[in-house]
Amino acid sequence: MNDKTTHRSDREIIYRWAVAEINPGIARVLSEKEQTYQERDRCIGIFYVDHEEGVTFRIHHLCRIEPGRLPEITTSFENHGEGFILHSDDMGAYTLLSDGDASDLALLEEQRWRIYYEPEQIQEVRKRTDLDRFRAQGYFDDVSVVLLSKGREIIPEGVWVRLERQSDDGATLRGILLNEPYSDFGMHEGDMITVRLVEDEEGRFLVAEV
Structure with a gap:
């Protein structure tokens, strides 16, 4: 995986997959959906552009991280994380995944819903x-x-x-x-x-x- 980043431009993150720490913003989204998680869990999602809401992070999976290995997916949400979303401003620390890592995790096949946000x-x-x-x-x-x-x-x-x-x-x-x-x-x-x-x-x- 790529190094953890502190700030990137919107251009650099849109349509990129990332592993994110469960900060208060993500914890709130999970709680609203009555989704439980463990303290060591992370989440996998993708940044995209919502025309009205702006740059948004959509959570597809919960995962766990081991040094030097790809994330281990522990929970996958229905409908590719529909409703598990938050604005990029509410994100904590995250690590962008390379296209190769995203492909190895079969994430690239999960982006068909994006067509509704990209007229x-x-x-x-x-x-x-x-x-x-x-x-x-x-x-x-x-x-x-x-x-x-x-x-x-x-x-x-x-x-x-x-x-x-x-x-x-x-x-x-x-x-x-x-x-x-x-x-x-x-x-x-x-x-x-x-x-x-x-x-x-x-x-x-x-x-x-x-």
Whole structure:
């Protein structure tokens, strides 16, 4: 297994399997499901993106660890851990599994449920590393955007947008405005908005002109 990590970017952990210590957050999830565990137990799960809830860890198994050996699975949850989930912010220490270790544990066959969290229209947006600098930590589909007014003298304003899809050529993106602007741009929380990536002498920005 890989070394235990203290911090990784969302890009580095999404769609990766991990062995996690049972911290208070995971203990709460297990308790809510009336699932017992032993003090030495760990759990095996996968990080994925829930469009609304953000980067999420889904627990598939309980396991035990012996130095120099693959985890020994002791309990497997029904429906590949449906309902045994928590946000990545609530995780304690964990160790990412290599693809080889995940394959040896037959974990790669357990990911079919992910199709429900990866509609085709959002897959291409999630693959775009050029958007990573604008993404909210822990909420992979949410990006910071500068709101501009086309015809009125309104000070530009920073807002959050939850991306839904992009145009065929990738030049523009569509998403939902997540917060109400302070100024009257004619756009409101919950409205669909068009966003594009621009670059000038000050750097690169995601902007929406309304």
